[in-house]
Amino acid sequence: MTPPDVDTSPLQRARHLAEHGDLDGAAAILRALAADPGGPDRAQAAVGLAVVLEEGGDVEGARAAARVALSTGHTEFAAQAACHLGQSYEREGRHEQARGAWQAALGAGADAYVPLAHLGLARLAVHEGDLDAAEGQLRAALAVGDPEVGAHAAQVLADLLLERGEPGRRPTC
Numbered sequence: 001m002t003p004p005d006v007d008t009s010p011l012q013r014a015r016h017l018a019e020h021g022d023l024d025g026a027a028a029i030l031r032a033l034a035a036d037p038g039g040p041d042r043a044q045a046a047v048g049l050a051v052v053l054e055e056g057g058d059v060e061g062a063r064a065a066a067r068v069a070l071s072t073g074h075t076e077f078a079a080q081a082a083c084h085l086g087q088s089y090e091r092e093g094r095h096e097q098a099r100g101a102w103q104a105a106l107g108a109g110a111d112a113y114v115p116l117a118h119l120g121l122a123r124l125a126v127h128e129g130d131l132d133a134a135e136g137q138l139r140a141a142l143a144v145g146d147p148e149v150g151a152h153a154a155q156v157l158a159d160l161l162l163e164r165g166e167p168g169r170r171p172t173c
Helices: 010-019 023-034 041-054 061-073 076-091 095-109 111-127 133-142 147-163
Strands: none
Touching: 010 023, 010 041, 010 076, 023 041, 023 061, 041 061, 041 076, 076 095, 076 111, 095 111, 111 133, 111 147, 133 147
């Protein structure tokens, strides 16, 4: 049995360092893992590096790390990276880049991230004043069937329908 203070993998060690405030130490480990093109942990390390770098204020470095994870094609970690990029670009008002990232999240093939991507695309559509597109994205998010995200999507859709003057219209999937 491994003692609790001994980490069994570099990823676990990086996670431990990050959780205890040593972002530089975590970034060093994750950077090395993400730089290994044949490494089995490259995608996961790149996503972790993106999170750690953003937490430390290096937005461009975080985006570069997320793009590495996205480039691996790993179903889950590419989707996580795409969502990370989508949120990052949205915060800066870079809507075209955000749209591309949200679409990449849809295309990554990880079902858990599909409703989040639809919500991101809906926000962009609302920002652009395309309420029909926003409604379509919200309905797509609802259709996935995720209870937590679906509840949020239903609320946003109800608000959208009220804004459009359609309070009696049912927000069906």
